[in-house]
Amino acid sequence: MTHDLIIVGTGPAGLTAGAYAGRSGLDVLFFERESIGGDLVNRHEIRSYPGFPDGVSGTELRSKMVEAAEAYDPDVELDTVEQIDPGADGAPHVLHTEGGEYEAHAVILSPGGTDQRLGVPGEETYEGRGIFHCATCDGPLYRDERIAVVGGRNHAVIDAVFLTEYASEVVVLDSEPELDADATIVAEAESHPDVEIHTETTVTEFVGEDGLLEGVAVERGASGETETLDVGGVNVNVGSVPNTDFLEGTLDLDTEGRIVVDNRMETTVPGIYAAGDARQGSPHEIAAAVGDGTTAIMAAKDHIARSAE
Numbered sequence: 592m593t594h595d596l597i598i599v600g601t602g603p604a605g606l607t608a609g610a611y612a613g614r615s616g617l618d619v620l621f622f623e624r625e626s627i628g629g630d631l632v633n634r635h636e637i638r639s640y641p642g643f644p645d646g647v648s649g650t651e652l653r654s655k656m657v658e659a660a661e662a663y664d665p666d667v668e669l670d671t672v673e674q675i676d677p678g679a680d681g682a683p684h685v686l687h688t689e690g691g692e693y694e695a696h697a698v699i700l701s702p703g704g705t706d707q708r709l710g711v712p713g714e715e716t717y718e719g720r721g722i723f724h725c726a727t728c729d730g731p732l733y734r735d736e737r738i739a740v741v742g743g744r745n746h747a748v749i750d751a752v753f754l755t756e757y758a759s760e761v762v763v764l765d766s767e768p769e770l771d772a773d774a775t776i777v778a779e780a781e782s783h784p785d786v787e788i789h790t791e792t793t794v795t796e797f798v799g800e801d802g803l804l805e806g807v808a809v810e811r812g813a814s815g816e817t818e819t820l821d822v823g824g825v826n827v828n829v830g831s832v833p834n835t836d837f838l839e840g841t842l843d844l845d846t847e848g849r850i851v852v853d854n855r856m857e858t859t860v861p862g863i864y865a866a867g868d869a870r871q872g873s874p875h876e877i878a879a880a881v882g883d884g885t886t887a888i889m890a891a892k893d894h895i896a897r898s899a900e
């Protein structure tokens with residue numbers, strides 16, 4: 592059977608495209624390798640999403656987006672897409688997954704990204720043993736501990752303030768001279784009694800004993816001084832690397848592995864589109880992922896109509 596459309600990933604980009612596709616009467620199949628809802632599952636509070644001036648919880652936004660996409664009864668497979676063979680001359684594209692082989696006239700890729708690591712000594716040893724990436728999921732494990740958040744962009748600074756709900760003190764470590772977050776978010780962190788901000792501070796090593804993290808070694812940019820800060824946990828919050836390994840050799844990726852698209856979100860393979868954090872130039876915001884999903888489905892619909900002629 593050849594589907595009209597296959598969507599890889601069920602984050603905000605994929606769910607938006609899926610809801611539009613369902614409304615248009617297209618036959619849609621989703622693939623998801625982890626949790627339906629993508630990264631929203633891990634977000635305690637979403638900011639900067641239009642229509643929610645006071646923010647909205649990731650759980651609430653996720654269930655609304657899933658509800659909207661499921662209203663049209665799409666097929667959903669909990670399976671990982673491992674390879675795509677693009678169809679030549681308008682033939683359907685073939686997707687190879689862990690579980691089988693599937694065909695579609697058009698494909699929308701919205702695989703998002705995986706948390707970026709720092710690549711310093713001790714990171715592998717203490718990953719999951721003091722180092723964590725999801726503040727919502729793991730924050731409660733650090734009740735009454737002093738913890739560090741590495742990163743200075745919006746998501747890191749918001750999570751630093753959130754983590755004070757559990758931690759006794761949160762130290763923000765950022766290698767840049769100033770935090771690269773919105774002014775209101777920085778002001779909230781700066782005025783919080785349990786948040787301490789260290790700029791020009793680079794993490795050089797994670798240290799501990801008996802497999803448990805006890806501290807983080809840092810180097811101060813201006814002075815070059817080194818110091819080890821005692822912390823019970825570290826939230827590494829420095830962005831993501833795109834989940835695009837499975838696309839290497841199929842379509843063009845940029846030097847960071849992000850999917851190259853044109854202004855209709857079409858990749859370098861006709862009939863295959865990309866949306867959300869994994870596409871080149873994405874600002875990594877939910878509103879942008881939703882916009883990409885909308886642009887991609889509009890273009891995919893045209894392609895599917897032409898395939899049917």
Ligand SMILES: Cc1cc2nc3c(=O)[nH]c(=O)nc-3n(C[C@H](O)[C@H](O)[C@H](O)COP(=O)(O)OP(=O)(O)OC[C@H]3O[C@@H](n4cnc5c(N)ncnc54)[C@H](O)[C@@H]3O)c2cc1C
Binds near residue numbers: 638639746834
């Ligand atoms: C700490 C943090 C806080 C954030 N806070 C905010 C915020 O307040 N406001 C905001 O606007 N944005 C926020 N963001 C960014 C936001 O979460 C992302 O921009 C958004 O989730 C991207 O959506 P997406 O659909 O591109 O990808 P994702 O939500 O990452 O979804 C991708 C999905 O694809 C699946 N997948 C990947 N590869 C495959 C495969 N081969 N086969 C099958 N499935 C696959 C993944 O399992 C995942 O479920 C935050 C991000 C972080 C890291």
